[in-house]
Every structure is written in C-alpha cells, then in structure tokens.
Amino acid sequence: MGRKSKKSGKLFIVSSIFLLLISIIFLLAYFYFDTEIHKTDKKNGTIIKLKEEKNVLLTSKKEELSKIEANITELDDLETKLFNTKKKYYGTIKELEDQIISGKNDKKIAYLTFDDGPYYNTYKVLDILDKYGVSATFFTTTINGENCYDKKDTNCLVLYKxxxxxxxxxxxxxxxxxxxxxxxxxxxxxxxAVINQENQVKKYADGYKTNIVRFPGGSSTAGKLKTSIIEKLREKGYGWVDWSAQDGDGGSLKSTEEAWNNLKSSINQDIEVILFHDYSSITTEILPEAIEYLDSKGYVMLPLFYESNVINK
Amino acid sequence: MKKIIIIFLLCISISCMFFGISKYLEYNNLNIESDDLSKMDKEIKFLDEKIKQKEEEYRKLQADNSSLLEELKIWEEKVKKVESYLL
Structure with a gap:
C-alpha cells in the first residue's frame, strides 16, 4: 500500500512538472511570437509607406512611357496625319465656301491661279506668295520642255516639288x-495631253496627283468638243475650272496700270477664280499690291481643291 | 486532490498550447511585405530602361521625319487660319 502511494506520489510530481514545463514552453513561445508579430507589423508599416511612394512613382513612370509610346505611334503615322490635316484643310475651305454661298458668312474667297508654268519667273511669284502667307493654284504644262523658257540653262520641272x-x-x-x-x-x-501632264507632275513631285484641269484658252476654246471632253474628264476623275477675273496678262498687256484696271474691274463676286500667268513680269510686279487689295476687300486667298463648288465635275 | 491538480495543470497546459500554437500560426501567416517592395524596385528599373529606350527611338524618329513634321506644322497652322474664318 505504502509503495503504491509512493509510486503515485512520484507519478503525480513527474506529471505536474511535465505539464508545467509544457505550459511554460508554450507560454514562452506565445510571447516570442507575439513580440515578433509586433516587430513585423512595425516593419510592414514602414514598408507599406514605401510601397505607396513606389506605387506613385510606378504610375508616373507608366504614364510617361505610354506618352512616349503615343508620340512614337503618332510619328510612325505622320504621313497619314499629314494627309488627314490636308483633308481637314480643304474640308474647312469647303465649309467656308458653303457659308459664303448661303449668305451666312460675309467673308470672300479669291482663288489665285497661275497658268502655263513652270517658268523661272515662278520663283518670284512663289516668294511673293510666301511673303503674304497666301496659297495659290498652278495650272502647269510642259509646253516649254524641261528647261525654263525664260532661263534656258535651268531645269524648271523641279518647281513641281x-x-x-x-x-x-x-x-x-x-x-x-x-x-x-x-x-x-x-x-x-x-x-x-491631260494624262501625260499628270504623269509628268507625278514624276517630279513624288506621286502628287492632280485632279483639276483648266482648258488651255478656256473651256470655250474646245468648241463642240467641250461636252465630250468634260464627259471623259469626269470618267477619269477630273474636275475642271475656267476663271471669273483676270488682269489680262495672257493677252497683249502694255502696262501695270492696264493690268491693275483689268483686275479691279473684273472682281465683283464673293468667290473669285483669278487668272494670272506666272511668266508675266507685269503680274509679278502688281501681285503684292493685288494681294493687299484683295485682302482689304475681305477676300481670303486660298488654293483650289477638287471638292470646291467652283470646280465643275 | 491530486487528480484535481493534475486536471487543472492539464487544462492550463492545453490552454498554453492553444495560445502558443495560435500565435505561431498568426506569425506564420503574416505577410512580409518586403518581397513586394523588391518586385516594385525591379519593375521601376525595368520601366526606367524602357523609357530610356523609347525616348531614344522617339528622338531618332523625330530626326528622320523632321521635314514631314515641319510640313505638318505648316498645314496645322493653315487649318487654324481657315477655321478662324468660319462662323
């Protein structure tokens, strides 16, 4: 009996010590992990702040990259953009024409046109137009061949470019x-003759397509052929135009005064197509004054385009 | 009496085990955020390199297309001018 109680006493003590040890070990583990959790939380707090900062940086870098990529795409597609801008330009002129024709806009349009070039004198005409920021239309021909009629040792066809x-x-x-x-x-x-000229222009101006024709001498010169020519032009996608005003430089002009009077007396419509010849030294002389005169009368000087109301199609 | 003490100690040790283990699990499940941080650093570095590359590509394209760009600017100005005549 005494042995038994001694044995159970020992067992009790061993068990108690074992259970106490387990309790202490797990308690220590509890405190250890609790401290570690606090440390990590503190560290994570700092990291989260850093992460937020880096996130802002990342977003801005991504935006910067996408901006550059968009710019690159735009540059890659520059020719299309240029084409669309030109289309928009002519579309806006058409809108302006429509507003003028319907009487909603009191602006006026003068389409300055120069026939029979290119000549060496054309450079002077171009410089004057540049000076005034005016765009015009050049009805070109190869009647004079490759070299300038007014400067035989110079190639004139480079003017297309x-x-x-x-x-x-x-x-x-x-x-x-x-x-x-x-x-x-x-x-x-x-x-x-129209198609041959088209090919000539294309050759010198990197595939540039012309789609507006002017009859040499004016459409009435074609006589009875006019209707059939117009039909064929239309079939080929060409429009044609005569003129509504001129200084008479295609005839036998004697003075700038005469040219000036011719021009002034022929300008009386809201939309004018003015005929000049780029070989004419008289026209070159009066051109700056003519531009200033047209400007003072409320005319904006623009280049012709196929969709214009003044082009017969 | 001994039995009661043993049961009491058993209960305490079980509770301690429970708390200890649960704390351990909590610690084990805790995210260590610094892994993400190094990933972000890598991404920023990658983006920096890409930006540098693309900027170079853009500069080259700009140089190659300078005349077209100039022409485009002229036409954009022309559009603006005609638009100013509209009602």
Whole structure:
C-alpha cells in the first residue's frame, strides 16, 4: 500500500512538472511570437509607406512611357496625319465656301491661279506668295520642255516639288498646251495631253496627283468638243475650272496700270477664280499690291481643291 | 486532490498550447511585405530602361521625319487660319 502511494506520489510530481514545463514552453513561445508579430507589423508599416511612394512613382513612370509610346505611334503615322490635316484643310475651305454661298458668312474667297508654268519667273511669284502667307493654284504644262523658257540653262520641272513644299495646289493645263496644233483635234487627244501632264507632275513631285484641269484658252476654246471632253474628264476623275477675273496678262498687256484696271474691274463676286500667268513680269510686279487689295476687300486667298463648288465635275 | 491538480495543470497546459500554437500560426501567416517592395524596385528599373529606350527611338524618329513634321506644322497652322474664318 505504502509503495503504491509512493509510486503515485512520484507519478503525480513527474506529471505536474511535465505539464508545467509544457505550459511554460508554450507560454514562452506565445510571447516570442507575439513580440515578433509586433516587430513585423512595425516593419510592414514602414514598408507599406514605401510601397505607396513606389506605387506613385510606378504610375508616373507608366504614364510617361505610354506618352512616349503615343508620340512614337503618332510619328510612325505622320504621313497619314499629314494627309488627314490636308483633308481637314480643304474640308474647312469647303465649309467656308458653303457659308459664303448661303449668305451666312460675309467673308470672300479669291482663288489665285497661275497658268502655263513652270517658268523661272515662278520663283518670284512663289516668294511673293510666301511673303503674304497666301496659297495659290498652278495650272502647269510642259509646253516649254524641261528647261525654263525664260532661263534656258535651268531645269524648271523641279518647281513641281517646290509648289507642293510651299503648300500650293498643282493643277493640270495639259502636257502640250497646243491649242492650234492638235490639242482640240478630238476628246481623246485632249485627255491624252491631260494624262501625260499628270504623269509628268507625278514624276517630279513624288506621286502628287492632280485632279483639276483648266482648258488651255478656256473651256470655250474646245468648241463642240467641250461636252465630250468634260464627259471623259469626269470618267477619269477630273474636275475642271475656267476663271471669273483676270488682269489680262495672257493677252497683249502694255502696262501695270492696264493690268491693275483689268483686275479691279473684273472682281465683283464673293468667290473669285483669278487668272494670272506666272511668266508675266507685269503680274509679278502688281501681285503684292493685288494681294493687299484683295485682302482689304475681305477676300481670303486660298488654293483650289477638287471638292470646291467652283470646280465643275 | 491530486487528480484535481493534475486536471487543472492539464487544462492550463492545453490552454498554453492553444495560445502558443495560435500565435505561431498568426506569425506564420503574416505577410512580409518586403518581397513586394523588391518586385516594385525591379519593375521601376525595368520601366526606367524602357523609357530610356523609347525616348531614344522617339528622338531618332523625330530626326528622320523632321521635314514631314515641319510640313505638318505648316498645314496645322493653315487649318487654324481657315477655321478662324468660319462662323
């Protein structure tokens, strides 16, 4: 009996010590992990702050990158953008024309047009137009061949590039301009001269397409052929235009005064298509004053375009 | 009496085990945020390099297309001018 109670006494003590030890170990573990959790929380607090800062930095970097990428895409697509801007330009002129025609806008438009070039004198015309920030339309022909008629040792066809570069419209005045030498023999001979001129322009102005034609001598010169020529032009996607005002430099002008009087007396509409010739030294002389005069009369000087109301299609 | 004491000690040790283990689990599940931080640093570095690359590409494209850009600017000005005539 005594042995048994001794044994159970020992067992009790061992068990108690064991249970106490376990309790102490787990209690210590509890406090250890609790302290670690606090330490980590504190560390994480700082890290979270840092993370927020880095997040802001990351967002700004991403924005910066997407901006640069957008700029690159824009540059990659520059030709399309340029094409669309030109389209918008002509679309806006059309809108202006419509407002003027309907009487809603009291502005006026003068389409300055220069026939028979390029000549060496054309450079002077271009410089004057540049000086006044005016864009015009050049009805070109190859009647004079490659070299300038007024400066035989200089190539004039390089001017096609110059017209485009300076924001003017190149239009078609047929390859030969041979009014009395076969141009008006038939509708086909006329169309052939138009297409030949188109190809000539394309060759010198990187594929530039002209789609506005002016009959050499004016559409009435075509006589009975006019209707069939117009039909064929339309089939090929060309529009055509004559003129409503001029200084008479295509005839036998004697003085700037005469040119000036001709011009002033012929300007009386809200939308004018003014005929000049870029070989004319008289026109070159009166051009600055003519631009100032038109400006003072409320005219804005613009280049022609296919969709314009003044183009017959 | 001994039994009561043993049961009492058993209860205490079980409670201590419970608290200790639960604390351990809580500690174990705690996120150590610094891993994310180094990931972000890497991402920032990557973006910096990419920005540098793209800026260079952009500068090159700008130089290559300078005449087209100039032409575009002229036409944009022309559009603005004509737009100013509209009602």
């Amino acid at each position: 110059e017209y485009v570069k300076r924001g003017h419209t190149i239009a078609n005045h047929t390859f030969t301009h041979a009014i009395w030498r076969g141009l008006y023999k038939s509708a086909d001979s006329f169309i052939e």
